[in-house]
Amino acid sequence: MLLMAQRVTATLVLIQNIKKMGTQMTDSHRRFLQVLMSHGILEGSAVRALHRHCCEEHKVHYSHDKLDDFVSVINVQLQSLFMQIRKGVSEDDGRQYYALVNLAETEITKMASDYAENELELFRKTMDLIIQSDNGFASSTSILNLSDQLQSKKMKKKEAEQVLQNFVQDKWLSEKDGEYTLSTRCIMEMENYICNTYQDMVNKCNLCGTLTIQGQVCDTCGIQIHLPCVARYFKGHTEPHCPNCNDFWSHEIPALHQADSPHLPSTAPKEAAPAAREKRRAVPSTSGRRPSRS
Ligand SMILES: [Zn+2]
Ligand SMILES: [Zn+2]
Structure with missing residues:
Protein backbone atom coordinates (compact mmCIF):
# COMPACT_ATOMS: atom_id res chain seq x y z
CA MET A 1 0.00 0.00 0.00
CA PHE A 82 -11.49 23.81 -22.50
CA MET A 83 -9.98 26.01 -25.18
CA GLN A 84 -7.28 25.41 -27.74
CA ILE A 85 -5.33 27.26 -30.41
CA ARG A 86 -5.84 25.18 -33.52
CA LYS A 87 -4.19 25.25 -36.92
CA GLY A 88 -6.42 24.93 -39.96
CA VAL A 89 -6.46 25.52 -43.68
CA SER A 90 -8.74 27.73 -45.73
CA GLU A 91 -10.88 25.87 -48.26
CA ASP A 92 -10.72 28.87 -50.59
CA ASP A 93 -7.02 29.39 -51.07
CA GLY A 94 -5.29 26.72 -49.00
CA ARG A 95 -3.68 29.26 -46.68
CA GLN A 96 -3.01 28.31 -43.09
CA TYR A 97 -4.95 29.87 -40.22
CA TYR A 98 -4.78 29.81 -36.45
CA ALA A 99 -7.98 30.04 -34.44
CA LEU A 100 -8.83 30.04 -30.77
CA VAL A 101 -11.33 27.22 -30.49
CA ASN A 102 -13.80 26.60 -27.69
CA LEU A 103 -13.84 22.86 -26.95
CA ALA A 104 -16.43 22.99 -24.18
CA GLU A 105 -19.29 23.93 -26.41
CA THR A 106 -19.47 21.62 -29.34
CA GLU A 107 -22.60 22.95 -30.96
CA ILE A 108 -23.81 26.19 -32.42
CA THR A 109 -24.23 27.22 -28.77
CA LYS A 110 -20.81 28.80 -29.26
CA MET A 111 -22.68 31.52 -31.08
CA ALA A 112 -25.60 31.66 -28.66
CA SER A 113 -24.41 34.63 -26.64
CA ASP A 114 -24.06 36.77 -29.76
CA TYR A 115 -27.29 35.98 -31.57
CA ALA A 116 -31.03 35.79 -30.98
CA GLU A 117 -32.87 32.47 -31.24
CA ASN A 118 -34.28 33.14 -34.71
CA GLU A 119 -30.87 34.30 -35.95
CA LEU A 120 -29.37 31.00 -34.80
CA GLU A 121 -32.17 29.17 -36.57
CA LEU A 122 -31.35 31.08 -39.74
CA PHE A 123 -27.71 30.05 -39.32
CA ARG A 124 -28.61 26.35 -38.88
CA LYS A 125 -30.84 26.43 -41.95
CA THR A 126 -28.13 28.20 -43.93
CA MET A 127 -25.68 25.51 -42.89
CA ASP A 128 -28.17 22.86 -44.09
CA LEU A 129 -28.35 24.55 -47.49
CA ILE A 130 -24.57 24.85 -47.80
CA ILE A 131 -23.92 21.24 -46.84
CA GLN A 132 -26.70 19.84 -49.02
CA SER A 133 -25.45 21.81 -52.04
CA ASP A 134 -23.16 20.31 -54.66
CA ASN A 135 -20.51 22.99 -54.50
CA GLY A 136 -20.57 24.04 -50.83
CA PHE A 137 -22.33 27.35 -51.49
CA ALA A 138 -25.82 28.73 -50.90
CA SER A 139 -27.11 31.78 -52.77
CA SER A 140 -28.24 34.82 -50.82
CA THR A 141 -31.69 34.50 -52.44
CA SER A 142 -32.17 30.96 -51.17
CA ILE A 143 -31.03 31.99 -47.68
CA LEU A 144 -33.23 35.09 -47.57
CA ASN A 145 -36.19 32.94 -48.65
CA LEU A 146 -35.79 31.05 -45.36
CA SER A 147 -36.48 34.17 -43.33
CA ASP A 148 -40.27 33.78 -43.33
CA GLN A 149 -40.08 30.04 -42.67
CA LEU A 150 -38.36 30.40 -39.30
CA GLN A 151 -40.24 28.62 -36.51
CA SER A 152 -38.83 30.60 -33.61
CA LYS A 153 -39.73 34.01 -35.01
CA LYS A 154 -40.10 35.13 -38.60
CA MET A 155 -37.75 37.74 -39.95
CA LYS A 156 -38.18 40.44 -42.56
CA LYS A 157 -35.91 40.04 -45.60
CA LYS A 158 -34.12 43.29 -44.75
CA GLU A 159 -33.47 42.00 -41.24
CA ALA A 160 -32.20 38.68 -42.57
CA GLU A 161 -29.86 40.53 -44.92
CA GLN A 162 -28.35 42.35 -41.95
CA VAL A 163 -28.01 39.13 -39.94
CA LEU A 164 -26.29 37.49 -42.88
CA GLN A 165 -23.83 40.38 -42.97
CA ASN A 166 -23.21 39.93 -39.25
CA PHE A 167 -22.43 36.24 -39.80
CA VAL A 168 -19.82 37.28 -42.35
CA GLN A 169 -18.43 40.05 -40.15
CA ASP A 170 -18.16 37.66 -37.20
CA LYS A 171 -16.39 35.18 -39.49
CA TRP A 172 -18.95 32.37 -39.32
CA LEU A 173 -19.77 32.60 -43.03
CA SER A 174 -17.80 33.86 -45.98
CA GLU A 175 -19.29 35.42 -49.06
CA LYS A 176 -18.22 35.26 -52.69
CA ASP A 177 -20.26 36.93 -55.47
CA GLY A 178 -23.53 36.75 -53.54
CA GLU A 179 -22.97 33.12 -52.56
CA TYR A 180 -22.28 32.00 -49.01
CA THR A 181 -20.17 29.19 -47.59
CA LEU A 182 -18.90 28.18 -44.16
CA SER A 183 -15.86 30.20 -43.17
CA THR A 184 -12.53 28.71 -42.16
CA ARG A 185 -13.24 29.68 -38.57
CA CYS A 186 -16.62 28.00 -38.64
CA ILE A 187 -15.19 24.76 -40.01
CA MET A 188 -12.36 24.77 -37.48
CA GLU A 189 -14.67 25.42 -34.54
CA MET A 190 -17.55 23.25 -35.61
CA GLU A 191 -15.91 20.32 -37.38
CA ASN A 192 -17.16 17.82 -34.77
CA TYR A 193 -20.64 19.29 -34.71
CA ILE A 194 -20.87 19.24 -38.51
CA CYS A 195 -19.59 15.66 -38.76
CA ASN A 196 -22.09 14.46 -36.11
CA THR A 197 -25.05 16.38 -37.48
CA TYR A 198 -24.53 15.66 -41.17
CA GLN A 199 -22.87 12.24 -40.88
CA ASP A 200 -23.79 10.84 -44.29
CA MET A 201 -23.64 14.14 -46.12
CA VAL A 202 -20.09 15.26 -45.41
CA ASN A 203 -16.75 13.78 -46.35
CA LYS A 204 -13.20 14.22 -45.20
CA CYS A 205 -10.66 15.24 -47.83
CA ASN A 206 -8.86 12.20 -49.21
CA LEU A 207 -5.55 14.05 -49.19
CA CYS A 208 -5.44 16.08 -45.97
CA GLY A 209 -8.05 14.24 -43.92
CA THR A 210 -10.03 17.25 -42.75
CA LEU A 211 -13.68 18.09 -43.33
CA THR A 212 -14.54 19.14 -46.88
CA ILE A 213 -17.33 21.57 -47.63
CA GLN A 214 -16.09 22.84 -50.98
CA GLY A 215 -14.34 20.21 -53.02
CA GLN A 216 -14.22 17.99 -56.09
CA VAL A 217 -15.71 14.49 -56.00
CA CYS A 218 -14.33 11.50 -57.92
CA ASP A 219 -16.97 10.33 -60.43
CA THR A 220 -15.91 6.72 -59.96
CA CYS A 221 -15.20 6.11 -56.27
CA GLY A 222 -16.81 9.19 -54.73
CA ILE A 223 -13.88 10.45 -52.65
CA GLN A 224 -13.76 14.20 -52.11
CA ILE A 225 -10.77 16.54 -52.23
CA HIS A 226 -10.47 20.23 -51.28
CA LEU A 227 -9.84 22.60 -54.19
CA PRO A 228 -6.44 23.79 -52.87
CA CYS A 229 -5.48 20.14 -52.21
CA VAL A 230 -6.50 19.25 -55.79
CA ALA A 231 -4.46 22.17 -57.10
CA ARG A 232 -1.38 21.17 -55.15
CA TYR A 233 -1.64 17.43 -55.74
CA PHE A 234 -2.21 17.60 -59.50
CA LYS A 235 0.12 20.52 -60.17
CA GLY A 236 1.99 19.82 -63.39
CA HIS A 237 0.04 16.62 -64.15
CA THR A 238 -1.28 16.52 -67.70
CA GLU A 239 -3.38 13.42 -67.04
CA PRO A 240 -4.60 13.57 -63.46
CA HIS A 241 -5.79 10.35 -61.86
CA CYS A 242 -7.76 9.80 -58.68
CA PRO A 243 -5.39 9.12 -55.75
CA ASN A 244 -7.85 6.49 -54.49
CA CYS A 245 -9.14 4.49 -57.48
CA ASN A 246 -6.68 5.71 -60.12
CA ASP A 247 -9.46 6.56 -62.59
CA PHE A 248 -9.17 9.69 -64.71
CA TRP A 249 -9.88 12.87 -62.69
CA SER A 250 -12.45 14.57 -64.88
CA HIS A 251 -12.65 17.93 -63.12
CA GLU A 252 -10.89 21.11 -64.07
CA ILE A 253 -7.79 21.50 -61.93
CA PRO A 254 -7.93 24.86 -60.13
CA ALA A 255 -4.91 27.15 -60.12
CA LEU A 256 -2.67 27.14 -57.09
CA HIS A 257 -3.27 30.38 -55.20
CA GLN A 258 -0.44 30.49 -52.74
CA ALA A 259 3.03 29.09 -52.97
CA ASP A 260 3.71 29.73 -49.32
CA SER A 261 1.10 27.60 -47.63
CA PRO A 262 2.32 24.32 -46.26
CA HIS A 263 -0.67 21.99 -46.28
CA LEU A 264 0.39 18.60 -47.46
CA PRO A 265 3.58 17.59 -45.69
CA SER A 266 5.06 15.99 -48.83
CA THR A 267 4.99 19.18 -50.83
CA ALA A 268 5.42 21.70 -48.04
CA PRO A 269 8.05 24.24 -48.98
CA LYS A 270 10.75 25.11 -46.51
CA GLU A 271 10.02 28.36 -44.77
CA ALA A 272 11.86 30.78 -47.04
CA ALA A 273 12.76 34.22 -45.72
CA PRO A 274 9.31 35.44 -44.75
CA ALA A 275 10.50 39.00 -44.12
CA ALA A 276 9.37 40.43 -47.45
CA ARG A 277 5.90 38.96 -47.09
CA GLU A 278 5.47 40.03 -43.54
CA LYS A 279 6.43 43.60 -44.13
CA ARG A 280 3.23 44.17 -46.00
CA ARG A 281 1.10 42.76 -43.24
CA ALA A 282 0.91 44.85 -40.13
CA VAL A 283 0.98 43.10 -36.81
CA PRO A 284 -2.60 42.95 -35.61
CA SER A 285 -3.16 45.48 -32.89
CA THR A 286 -4.41 44.50 -29.46
CA SER A 287 -7.15 47.08 -29.78
CA GLY A 288 -8.48 45.35 -32.88
CA ARG A 289 -11.71 44.19 -31.31
CA ARG A 290 -14.39 43.04 -33.59
CA PRO A 291 -16.71 45.83 -34.63
CA SER A 292 -19.65 46.27 -32.32
CA ARG A 293 -23.15 46.07 -33.63
CA SER A 294 -26.18 47.92 -32.45
ZN1 LIG B 1 -7.67 18.68 -48.21
ZN1 LIG C 1 -11.67 7.72 -57.44
Whole structure:
Protein backbone atom coordinates (compact mmCIF):
# COMPACT_ATOMS: atom_id res chain seq x y z
CA MET A 1 0.00 0.00 0.00
CA LEU A 2 2.69 2.40 1.08
CA LEU A 3 4.73 1.55 -1.98
CA MET A 4 1.84 2.41 -4.28
CA ALA A 5 1.20 5.73 -2.53
CA GLN A 6 4.89 6.58 -2.91
CA ARG A 7 4.79 5.74 -6.59
CA VAL A 8 1.73 7.95 -7.15
CA THR A 9 3.39 10.85 -5.33
CA ALA A 10 6.55 10.40 -7.37
CA THR A 11 4.54 10.47 -10.60
CA LEU A 12 2.74 13.62 -9.55
CA VAL A 13 5.99 15.36 -8.72
CA LEU A 14 7.39 14.30 -12.08
CA ILE A 15 4.38 15.67 -13.95
CA GLN A 16 4.62 18.94 -12.09
CA ASN A 17 8.30 19.26 -12.93
CA ILE A 18 7.68 18.57 -16.60
CA LYS A 19 5.04 21.26 -16.56
CA LYS A 20 7.42 23.70 -14.93
CA MET A 21 10.21 22.95 -17.35
CA GLY A 22 8.37 23.02 -20.62
CA THR A 23 5.35 25.18 -20.24
CA GLN A 24 6.20 28.48 -18.68
CA MET A 25 3.90 31.20 -19.85
CA THR A 26 5.63 34.54 -20.25
CA ASP A 27 4.18 37.95 -21.03
CA SER A 28 4.95 37.25 -24.68
CA HIS A 29 2.58 34.24 -24.60
CA ARG A 30 -0.10 36.25 -22.82
CA ARG A 31 0.18 39.07 -25.35
CA PHE A 32 0.00 36.61 -28.24
CA LEU A 33 -3.11 34.97 -26.77
CA GLN A 34 -4.76 38.33 -26.15
CA VAL A 35 -4.36 39.40 -29.77
CA LEU A 36 -5.52 36.06 -31.15
CA MET A 37 -8.49 36.15 -28.79
CA SER A 38 -9.57 39.59 -29.98
CA HIS A 39 -9.50 38.40 -33.61
CA GLY A 40 -10.80 34.87 -33.16
CA ILE A 41 -8.84 33.74 -36.19
CA LEU A 42 -5.65 34.97 -37.91
CA GLU A 43 -3.88 34.04 -41.11
CA GLY A 44 -0.58 32.13 -40.80
CA SER A 45 1.75 34.94 -41.88
CA ALA A 46 0.06 37.35 -39.47
CA VAL A 47 0.51 34.79 -36.70
CA ARG A 48 4.20 34.38 -37.54
CA ALA A 49 4.63 38.16 -37.46
CA LEU A 50 2.74 38.32 -34.20
CA HIS A 51 4.93 35.60 -32.67
CA ARG A 52 8.02 37.57 -33.55
CA HIS A 53 6.53 40.84 -32.35
CA CYS A 54 5.47 39.41 -28.98
CA CYS A 55 8.90 37.82 -28.36
CA GLU A 56 10.77 40.99 -29.28
CA GLU A 57 8.45 43.24 -27.34
CA HIS A 58 8.86 41.19 -24.18
CA LYS A 59 12.55 40.40 -24.72
CA VAL A 60 12.04 36.65 -24.99
CA HIS A 61 14.26 34.51 -27.21
CA TYR A 62 12.70 34.39 -30.70
CA SER A 63 13.17 31.62 -33.22
CA HIS A 64 10.95 31.54 -36.30
CA ASP A 65 10.76 27.74 -36.33
CA LYS A 66 9.57 27.57 -32.72
CA LEU A 67 6.04 28.84 -33.32
CA ASP A 68 4.48 25.42 -32.72
CA ASP A 69 6.31 25.09 -29.38
CA PHE A 70 5.26 28.61 -28.47
CA VAL A 71 1.63 27.76 -29.21
CA SER A 72 1.76 24.46 -27.30
CA VAL A 73 2.91 26.31 -24.16
CA ILE A 74 -0.25 28.38 -24.38
CA ASN A 75 -2.39 25.34 -25.21
CA VAL A 76 -1.30 23.58 -22.00
CA GLN A 77 -2.64 26.55 -20.05
CA LEU A 78 -5.82 26.66 -22.09
CA GLN A 79 -6.64 23.00 -21.39
CA SER A 80 -8.34 23.72 -18.09
CA LEU A 81 -10.50 26.34 -19.82
CA PHE A 82 -11.49 23.81 -22.50
CA MET A 83 -9.98 26.01 -25.18
CA GLN A 84 -7.28 25.41 -27.74
CA ILE A 85 -5.33 27.26 -30.41
CA ARG A 86 -5.84 25.18 -33.52
CA LYS A 87 -4.19 25.25 -36.92
CA GLY A 88 -6.42 24.93 -39.96
CA VAL A 89 -6.46 25.52 -43.68
CA SER A 90 -8.74 27.73 -45.73
CA GLU A 91 -10.88 25.87 -48.26
CA ASP A 92 -10.72 28.87 -50.59
CA ASP A 93 -7.02 29.39 -51.07
CA GLY A 94 -5.29 26.72 -49.00
CA ARG A 95 -3.68 29.26 -46.68
CA GLN A 96 -3.01 28.31 -43.09
CA TYR A 97 -4.95 29.87 -40.22
CA TYR A 98 -4.78 29.81 -36.45
CA ALA A 99 -7.98 30.04 -34.44
CA LEU A 100 -8.83 30.04 -30.77
CA VAL A 101 -11.33 27.22 -30.49
CA ASN A 102 -13.80 26.60 -27.69
CA LEU A 103 -13.84 22.86 -26.95
CA ALA A 104 -16.43 22.99 -24.18
CA GLU A 105 -19.29 23.93 -26.41
CA THR A 106 -19.47 21.62 -29.34
CA GLU A 107 -22.60 22.95 -30.96
CA ILE A 108 -23.81 26.19 -32.42
CA THR A 109 -24.23 27.22 -28.77
CA LYS A 110 -20.81 28.80 -29.26
CA MET A 111 -22.68 31.52 -31.08
CA ALA A 112 -25.60 31.66 -28.66
CA SER A 113 -24.41 34.63 -26.64
CA ASP A 114 -24.06 36.77 -29.76
CA TYR A 115 -27.29 35.98 -31.57
CA ALA A 116 -31.03 35.79 -30.98
CA GLU A 117 -32.87 32.47 -31.24
CA ASN A 118 -34.28 33.14 -34.71
CA GLU A 119 -30.87 34.30 -35.95
CA LEU A 120 -29.37 31.00 -34.80
CA GLU A 121 -32.17 29.17 -36.57
CA LEU A 122 -31.35 31.08 -39.74
CA PHE A 123 -27.71 30.05 -39.32
CA ARG A 124 -28.61 26.35 -38.88
CA LYS A 125 -30.84 26.43 -41.95
CA THR A 126 -28.13 28.20 -43.93
CA MET A 127 -25.68 25.51 -42.89
CA ASP A 128 -28.17 22.86 -44.09
CA LEU A 129 -28.35 24.55 -47.49
CA ILE A 130 -24.57 24.85 -47.80
CA ILE A 131 -23.92 21.24 -46.84
CA GLN A 132 -26.70 19.84 -49.02
CA SER A 133 -25.45 21.81 -52.04
CA ASP A 134 -23.16 20.31 -54.66
CA ASN A 135 -20.51 22.99 -54.50
CA GLY A 136 -20.57 24.04 -50.83
CA PHE A 137 -22.33 27.35 -51.49
CA ALA A 138 -25.82 28.73 -50.90
CA SER A 139 -27.11 31.78 -52.77
CA SER A 140 -28.24 34.82 -50.82
CA THR A 141 -31.69 34.50 -52.44
CA SER A 142 -32.17 30.96 -51.17
CA ILE A 143 -31.03 31.99 -47.68
CA LEU A 144 -33.23 35.09 -47.57
CA ASN A 145 -36.19 32.94 -48.65
CA LEU A 146 -35.79 31.05 -45.36
CA SER A 147 -36.48 34.17 -43.33
CA ASP A 148 -40.27 33.78 -43.33
CA GLN A 149 -40.08 30.04 -42.67
CA LEU A 150 -38.36 30.40 -39.30
CA GLN A 151 -40.24 28.62 -36.51
CA SER A 152 -38.83 30.60 -33.61
CA LYS A 153 -39.73 34.01 -35.01
CA LYS A 154 -40.10 35.13 -38.60
CA MET A 155 -37.75 37.74 -39.95
CA LYS A 156 -38.18 40.44 -42.56
CA LYS A 157 -35.91 40.04 -45.60
CA LYS A 158 -34.12 43.29 -44.75
CA GLU A 159 -33.47 42.00 -41.24
CA ALA A 160 -32.20 38.68 -42.57
CA GLU A 161 -29.86 40.53 -44.92
CA GLN A 162 -28.35 42.35 -41.95
CA VAL A 163 -28.01 39.13 -39.94
CA LEU A 164 -26.29 37.49 -42.88
CA GLN A 165 -23.83 40.38 -42.97
CA ASN A 166 -23.21 39.93 -39.25
CA PHE A 167 -22.43 36.24 -39.80
CA VAL A 168 -19.82 37.28 -42.35
CA GLN A 169 -18.43 40.05 -40.15
CA ASP A 170 -18.16 37.66 -37.20
CA LYS A 171 -16.39 35.18 -39.49
CA TRP A 172 -18.95 32.37 -39.32
CA LEU A 173 -19.77 32.60 -43.03
CA SER A 174 -17.80 33.86 -45.98
CA GLU A 175 -19.29 35.42 -49.06
CA LYS A 176 -18.22 35.26 -52.69
CA ASP A 177 -20.26 36.93 -55.47
CA GLY A 178 -23.53 36.75 -53.54
CA GLU A 179 -22.97 33.12 -52.56
CA TYR A 180 -22.28 32.00 -49.01
CA THR A 181 -20.17 29.19 -47.59
CA LEU A 182 -18.90 28.18 -44.16
CA SER A 183 -15.86 30.20 -43.17
CA THR A 184 -12.53 28.71 -42.16
CA ARG A 185 -13.24 29.68 -38.57
CA CYS A 186 -16.62 28.00 -38.64
CA ILE A 187 -15.19 24.76 -40.01
CA MET A 188 -12.36 24.77 -37.48
CA GLU A 189 -14.67 25.42 -34.54
CA MET A 190 -17.55 23.25 -35.61
CA GLU A 191 -15.91 20.32 -37.38
CA ASN A 192 -17.16 17.82 -34.77
CA TYR A 193 -20.64 19.29 -34.71
CA ILE A 194 -20.87 19.24 -38.51
CA CYS A 195 -19.59 15.66 -38.76
CA ASN A 196 -22.09 14.46 -36.11
CA THR A 197 -25.05 16.38 -37.48
CA TYR A 198 -24.53 15.66 -41.17
CA GLN A 199 -22.87 12.24 -40.88
CA ASP A 200 -23.79 10.84 -44.29
CA MET A 201 -23.64 14.14 -46.12
CA VAL A 202 -20.09 15.26 -45.41
CA ASN A 203 -16.75 13.78 -46.35
CA LYS A 204 -13.20 14.22 -45.20
CA CYS A 205 -10.66 15.24 -47.83
CA ASN A 206 -8.86 12.20 -49.21
CA LEU A 207 -5.55 14.05 -49.19
CA CYS A 208 -5.44 16.08 -45.97
CA GLY A 209 -8.05 14.24 -43.92
CA THR A 210 -10.03 17.25 -42.75
CA LEU A 211 -13.68 18.09 -43.33
CA THR A 212 -14.54 19.14 -46.88
CA ILE A 213 -17.33 21.57 -47.63
CA GLN A 214 -16.09 22.84 -50.98
CA GLY A 215 -14.34 20.21 -53.02
CA GLN A 216 -14.22 17.99 -56.09
CA VAL A 217 -15.71 14.49 -56.00
CA CYS A 218 -14.33 11.50 -57.92
CA ASP A 219 -16.97 10.33 -60.43
CA THR A 220 -15.91 6.72 -59.96
CA CYS A 221 -15.20 6.11 -56.27
CA GLY A 222 -16.81 9.19 -54.73
CA ILE A 223 -13.88 10.45 -52.65
CA GLN A 224 -13.76 14.20 -52.11
CA ILE A 225 -10.77 16.54 -52.23
CA HIS A 226 -10.47 20.23 -51.28
CA LEU A 227 -9.84 22.60 -54.19
CA PRO A 228 -6.44 23.79 -52.87
CA CYS A 229 -5.48 20.14 -52.21
CA VAL A 230 -6.50 19.25 -55.79
CA ALA A 231 -4.46 22.17 -57.10
CA ARG A 232 -1.38 21.17 -55.15
CA TYR A 233 -1.64 17.43 -55.74
CA PHE A 234 -2.21 17.60 -59.50
CA LYS A 235 0.12 20.52 -60.17
CA GLY A 236 1.99 19.82 -63.39
CA HIS A 237 0.04 16.62 -64.15
CA THR A 238 -1.28 16.52 -67.70
CA GLU A 239 -3.38 13.42 -67.04
CA PRO A 240 -4.60 13.57 -63.46
CA HIS A 241 -5.79 10.35 -61.86
CA CYS A 242 -7.76 9.80 -58.68
CA PRO A 243 -5.39 9.12 -55.75
CA ASN A 244 -7.85 6.49 -54.49
CA CYS A 245 -9.14 4.49 -57.48
CA ASN A 246 -6.68 5.71 -60.12
CA ASP A 247 -9.46 6.56 -62.59
CA PHE A 248 -9.17 9.69 -64.71
CA TRP A 249 -9.88 12.87 -62.69
CA SER A 250 -12.45 14.57 -64.88
CA HIS A 251 -12.65 17.93 -63.12
CA GLU A 252 -10.89 21.11 -64.07
CA ILE A 253 -7.79 21.50 -61.93
CA PRO A 254 -7.93 24.86 -60.13
CA ALA A 255 -4.91 27.15 -60.12
CA LEU A 256 -2.67 27.14 -57.09
CA HIS A 257 -3.27 30.38 -55.20
CA GLN A 258 -0.44 30.49 -52.74
CA ALA A 259 3.03 29.09 -52.97
CA ASP A 260 3.71 29.73 -49.32
CA SER A 261 1.10 27.60 -47.63
CA PRO A 262 2.32 24.32 -46.26
CA HIS A 263 -0.67 21.99 -46.28
CA LEU A 264 0.39 18.60 -47.46
CA PRO A 265 3.58 17.59 -45.69
CA SER A 266 5.06 15.99 -48.83
CA THR A 267 4.99 19.18 -50.83
CA ALA A 268 5.42 21.70 -48.04
CA PRO A 269 8.05 24.24 -48.98
CA LYS A 270 10.75 25.11 -46.51
CA GLU A 271 10.02 28.36 -44.77
CA ALA A 272 11.86 30.78 -47.04
CA ALA A 273 12.76 34.22 -45.72
CA PRO A 274 9.31 35.44 -44.75
CA ALA A 275 10.50 39.00 -44.12
CA ALA A 276 9.37 40.43 -47.45
CA ARG A 277 5.90 38.96 -47.09
CA GLU A 278 5.47 40.03 -43.54
CA LYS A 279 6.43 43.60 -44.13
CA ARG A 280 3.23 44.17 -46.00
CA ARG A 281 1.10 42.76 -43.24
CA ALA A 282 0.91 44.85 -40.13
CA VAL A 283 0.98 43.10 -36.81
CA PRO A 284 -2.60 42.95 -35.61
CA SER A 285 -3.16 45.48 -32.89
CA THR A 286 -4.41 44.50 -29.46
CA SER A 287 -7.15 47.08 -29.78
CA GLY A 288 -8.48 45.35 -32.88
CA ARG A 289 -11.71 44.19 -31.31
CA ARG A 290 -14.39 43.04 -33.59
CA PRO A 291 -16.71 45.83 -34.63
CA SER A 292 -19.65 46.27 -32.32
CA ARG A 293 -23.15 46.07 -33.63
CA SER A 294 -26.18 47.92 -32.45
ZN1 LIG B 1 -7.67 18.68 -48.21
ZN1 LIG C 1 -11.67 7.72 -57.44
